[in-house]
Amino acid sequence: MGLEQKLGDMGIVTTSLEKAVNWARSNAIWPMLFGLACCAIEMMSTQASRYDLSRFGMELMRASPRQSDLMIVAGRVSRKMAPVLRNLYDQMPDPKWVIAMGDCASCGGVFNNYxxxxxxxxxxxxxxxVAGCPPRPETLIDGIMKLQEKIRHEPLRKWQ
Incomplete structure (x- = not known):
């Protein structure tokens, strides 16, 4: 008895090229770590065995912007660090995405100064x-899942 007889009629699977490419993109995100403060510790713990970010296709955090398509900014950004952040973002290949992790990265947090x-x-x-001070690893994972959903619905024409 062959495999075809056990499975029966498999039918035809159809999808658009855009959906297939976006599915592949959303499940193979390579994050670049950009940890600046206490949020970085929570970001690193998402890679540990308890939360296991590898389930989402993110085997390890990259240190090079040329190998990354997701920048996770975790912590407060000083005015002196801002040009470095922009330079790293510009070196990332398209398409690229950014997650602001924590209150400091999102709105300055409690540090309302020059x-x-x-x-x-x-x-x-x-x-x-991603809200919180610092946000829990589950919150970062939820933010990553929201980003994956956003990637799945992006038009391919945007990146041409």
Missing amino acids: AIVQGVDEIVPVDVY
Whole structure:
């Protein structure tokens, strides 16, 4: 008895090229770690065995912007660090996405002074904001899942 007889009629599977490409993109995101403060510890713990970010196709955090398509900004960004952040973002290949992790990256947090950028969206375009001070690893995973959903619905023409 062959495999065909056991399975029966498999039918035809159809999808669009756009959906297939976006599915592949959303399940193979390569994040670049950009940990600046206490949020970085929570970001690193998502890679550990308890939360296992590898389930989402993110085997390890990259240290090079040329190998990454997701920048997770975790922590407060100072005015001196802002040009470095922008330079790393510009070196990332398209398509690229940004997650602002924590209150400091999202809106400056409790640091309302001249030295801290009041939201990383002043420097780079942010796709998903993850709230908390610091946010738990589950919250970052939820933000990543929201980003995956956003990627699945992006038109391919945007990147041409």
